[in-house]
Amino acid sequence: MKFFIDSANIDDIKEALALGLCDGVTTNPTLVAKTGRPFKAVIDDILALVEGPVSLEVTALDYPTMMKQARELRAYGDQVVVKLPLTKDGLKACKTCFDEGIATNVTLCFSPSQALIAAKAGATFISPFVGRLDDISTDGMSLVEDIVRIYENYDFETQVLAASLRHPQHVVQSALAGAHVGTMPLSVIQQLFQHPLTDIGLQKFMDDWKKVPSA
């Protein structure tokens, strides 16, 4: 499973790259707003750092403006993946992007039926939002499992990008379900390292090492 970092924060992206755990980046308008910086400055910094796919989201709701923004975003670089919402206009734009060779990430997916029509529209990635479904007492991970199965049934090329991952179990379950990609904030990446038995074991090794005679 590829790891994308879900962030527009340059320091977080640098840290994920240094850890070797950043195959790409996903952003959204909320994450860009959190940086307090202009969109263009954020994009320039991310694209200078990252070689993998970088999802940048359109902010228009209508097809013509979405396509205008999609072409503008793609002009920033070949690694740009245009993030489109799962609406009628969004999927219409997805189909046009497919025809024009522009990679897409269809976002805000909350049902298998939405994922099915996104694949038929030629989405490069589909983003089921696991945590936001869990937030409303619905099993977000079963959505990922259903989409993986549906796509496998018909050999769709659309990659399942498990999004809104909030903790390590979401990451593990996404991998078990066969998601192609998991996107997560740096805080979740850091949690993946942690195990109390690693800390206890390391402490014992350090303590015992002090007992080894020097000569």
Ligand code: E4P
């Ligand atoms: C992914 O593309 C989304 O930006 C993100 O995963 C949403 O996560 P959240 O539900 O924690 O905001």
